[in-house]
Amino acid sequence: MHIDDNILITYGGVARKLSKSENVFEEGEKPRFFYQIVEGEIKIFSSNIEGKELTQAIYVEGESFGGPPLLLEKPYPSTAQATTQSVVMRISRENFIHILNDFPEISRAMLYSFAERIYEKSEMAQVWVGHSPEEKIEQFLIKNKLKNPNDHEEENIVPFTRQQIADFTGLRVETVIRTLKKMSEIGKVKIINHKLYY
Amino acid sequence: MHIDDNILITYGGVARKLSKSENVFEEGEKPRFFYQIVEGEIKIFSSNIEGKELTQAIYVEGESFGGPPLLLEKPYPSTAQATTQSVVMRISRENFIHILNDFPEISRAMLYSFAERIYEKSEMAQVWVGHSPEEKIEQFLIKNKLKNPNDHEEENIVPFTRQQIADFTGLRVETVIRTLKKMSEIGKVKIINHKLYY
DNA sequence: CGGTTACTTGACTAGCTTCAAGCCTTGTGG
DNA sequence: CCACAAGGCTTGAAGCTAGTCAAGTAACCG
Numbered sequence: 193m194h195i196d197d198n199i200l201i202t203y204g205g206v207a208r209k210l211s212k213s214e215n216v217f218e219e220g221e222k223p224r225f226f227y228q229i230v231e232g233e234i235k236i237f238s239s240n241i242e243g244k245e246l247t248q249a250i251y252v253e254g255e256s257f258g259g260p261p262l263l264l265e266k267p268y269p270s271t272a273q274a275t276t277q278s279v280v281m282r283i284s285r286e287n288f289i290h291i292l293n294d295f296p297e298i299s300r301a302m303l304y305s306f307a308e309r310i311y312e313k314s315e316m317a318q319v320w321v322g323h324s325p326e327e328k329i330e331q332f333l334i335k336n337k338l339k340n341p342n343d344h345e346e347e348n349i350v351p352f353t354r355q356q357i358a359d360f361t362g363l364r365v366e367t368v369i370r371t372l373k374k375m376s377e378i379g380k381v382k383i384i385n386h387k388l389y390y
Numbered sequence: 391m392h393i394d395d396n397i398l399i400t401y402g403g404v405a406r407k408l409s410k411s412e413n414v415f416e417e418g419e420k421p422r423f424f425y426q427i428v429e430g431e432i433k434i435f436s437s438n439i440e441g442k443e444l445t446q447a448i449y450v451e452g453e454s455f456g457g458p459p460l461l462l463e464k465p466y467p468s469t470a471q472a473t474t475q476s477v478v479m480r481i482s483r484e485n486f487i488h489i490l491n492d493f494p495e496i497s498r499a500m501l502y503s504f505a506e507r508i509y510e511k512s513e514m515a516q517v518w519v520g521h522s523p524e525e526k527i528e529q530f531l532i533k534n535k536l537k538n539p540n541d542h543e544e545e546n547i548v549p550f551t552r553q554q555i556a557d558f559t560g561l562r563v564e565t566v567i568r569t570l571k572k573m574s575e576i577g578k579v580k581i582i583n584h585k586l587y588y
Numbered sequence: 589c590g591g592t593t594a595c596t597t598g599a600c601t602a603g604c605t606t607c608a609a610g611c612c613t614t615g616t617g618g
Numbered sequence: 619c620c621a622c623a624a625g626g627c628t629t630g631a632a633g634c635t636a637g638t639c640a641a642g643t644a645a646c647c648g
Contacts, residue, residue, distance in 0.1 A: 238515050246519040248512060260505035260512075269512040292501075296494070303490075303497065306504035307458035313511040314446060314458075314467040317436050320518055320560060321444040323637090325604075353626065362518060364605060369628060386612075386627065521605090523636075551594065565636055567596060584595065584645070 193305030194254045195228060195291065195298060203287040209279050216258070216272040216280060223262040226288040229253050232278020237359065238270040247359040249312075250275070259302070262288065319361055325371040328361045330380065333390045347382055347389040391503030392452045393426060393489065393496060401485040407477050414456070414470040414478060421460040424486040427451050430476020435557065436468040445557040447510075448473070457500070460486065517559055523569040526559045528578065531588045545580055545587040 197205070207230055210216065216227060219238060227234075229251055236248045236257060248270055251257045261268050262285055283291075292299045315335055322328040333350065352360075358368045372388065375381045382389040395403070405428055408414065414425060417436060425432075427449055434446045434455060446468055449455045459466050460483055481489075490497045513533055520526040531548065550558075552566045559566070570586065573579045580587040 238512070238519055240516075240519045240521070240525065242521075244519060244521065246515055248515055260508040263502060263505045264509055266509060269509065269516070292498075299497065299501065300490075303501050303504065304461060306501065306508060307461045309508050310458040310504060310511065311462055311464060311467065313508065314436070317444055317446055318438075318467070321436055321438045321442060323438070323440075323442065327438065354628095355626075365627080366606085366629085367604060370604095373628090552596095553594075562637055563595080564597085564638085568636090571596090 193256050193259075193302055195256070197230070197281065199291060199295070199298075200228065200281050200283055203283055203291055205281045205283040205287075207279055207281050210274040210277065212274055212276050214274050216274065217268050218271045219268055221268050223258060223265065223268060223285070225258070225282040225284060226256065226262055227258050227272070228256040228281045230279040230281050232280075233275045234278060234280070235273050235275045236270050237273070245359050246362055247356065249309075256305075260306070325361075325363050325367050326375060328363065329357060329368065329371055329375070332357060332361050333381070337390060350381075350388040350390050352388075391454050391457075391500055393454070395428070395479065397489060397493070397496075398426065398479050398481055401481055401489055403479045403481040403485075405477055405479050408472040408475065410472055410475050412472050414472065415466050417466055417469045419466050421456060421463070421466060421483070423456070423480040423482060424454065424460055425456050425470070426454040426479045428477040428479050430478075431473045432476060432478070433471050433473045434468050435471070443557050444560055445554065447507075454503075458504070523559075523561050523565050524573060526561065527555060527566065527569055527573070530555060530559050531579070535588060548579075548586040548588050550586075 210232070216234060217223070231253055233253075234251045234257060236251070237245045238248065239245045249257075257272060258268070265285075292302065319328050319331040319335070322331055336350070336352075337348075350357075354368045354372070355365050357363075358365045361368070363371075372381060372383065376383045380390075408430070414432060415421070429451055431451075432449045432455060434449070435443045436446065437443045447455075455470060456466070463483075490500065517526050517529040517533070520529055534548070534550075535546075548555075552570070553563050555561075556563045556566045561569075570579060570581065574581045578588075
């Protein structure tokens with residue numbers, strides 16, 4: 193889902209710069225804006241009382257986020273945080289709805305984009321059904337590989353740290369490390385100089 | 391999300407009766423139809439190799455399901471199964487898209503319905519973040535209570551079997567039973583005559 | 589009232605988490 | 619260009635606890 197920047201600006205869109213680790217919005221807050229990433233990377237996560245995080249998604253340049261809670265006017269179920277210095281454009285709920293009304297094709301694109309997100313989240317369940325760490329990690333790697341269809345020919349570097357894999361799968365770093373080691377021994381992944389290939 | 395039955399019929403909708411435990415579609419299949427429940431209850435779940443199931447959602451009369459994979463033309467990530475004798479109406483992808491084009495208000499309602507489903511799935515993550523069984527079960531019960539806003543005054547019966555709670559939370563029945571017992575001892579839930587109140 | 593489904597309990601085990609400590613890699617500033 | 623800081627990775631040992639298996643008991647439905 194990507195709305196042309198010019199349209200956003202016409203409807204009152206304002207760009208804002210975020211430093212690394214800065215939050216765009218936080219779990220529990222009431223939504224006020226629609227956000228689209230101009231530059232950088234935004235991570236969506238929820239956390240429990242002990243501070244453990246579960247990463248729900250990572251969005252990059254051109255993608256939008258926070259739409260569903262905004263439309264429904266329900267508090268954010270998760271926090272959005274810049275993982276790197278970023279620039280996001282934001283626009284009020286009111287104007288966002290004007291755009292949906294004025295541009296049926298954007299409305300339609302949004303429907304497909306939401307469908308995509310539901311589909312991804314269902315797939316994510318596959319990661320969570322897996323009872324062994326190996327199953328979870330493998331599902332995660334598979335899901336991720338499918339997202340980069342150019343790369344299906346050979347093993348490619350996995351652009352995640354062990355901690356990120358842990359946050360996505362709900363495992364501990366140490367478990368991820370030990371499991372990946374085991375997986376590399378049986379040839380399911382390659383680890384060269386600490387870098388992970390799948 | 392509910393489309394008027396007459397509209398569905400006008401666009402070639404056909405009703406089909408399902409016995410208990412019969413599948414509407416299965417994980418991996420290619421979607422061909424849009425489904426809406428006329429009567430009964432449909433459970434959506436994914437399973438791993440060992441046959442363990444994770445329930446993703448339960449839909450009832452008037453609700454539709456299977457939309458996202460159909461729109462995206464991607465294989466079903468989960469299986470849909472009647473939990474009780476049911477009747478579902480189905481309509482081809484082509485005609486479903488005609489409806490979306492012919493009725494902008496249905497298209498809009500669908501967008502909000504998808505937003506709702508994304509929101510619910512994000513909330514569901516809260517269930518999975520919880521590392522202790524107690525945390526998971528409590529999150530599940532909270533989520534469920536919020537869905538019945540009429541019932542917020544006192545403790546109400548929980549309309550799920552322990553097995554269903556287990557399938558939703560990814561725990562084992564025995565663990566659910568033992569945890570609920572513990573929770574009833576500290577007053578978080580009530581168990582009267584094997585029935586659960588929260 | 590008989591059969592089926594749901595619930596319960598106990599004992600045991602595997603393996604994930606936790607804690608603690610140390611190593612490697614990368615980027616930055618002098 | 620080098621040194622050092624910071625973040626990421628790795629390892630070991632020990633404990634906890636959810637899962638498993640097995641064997642019941644209780645409730646519900648026709």
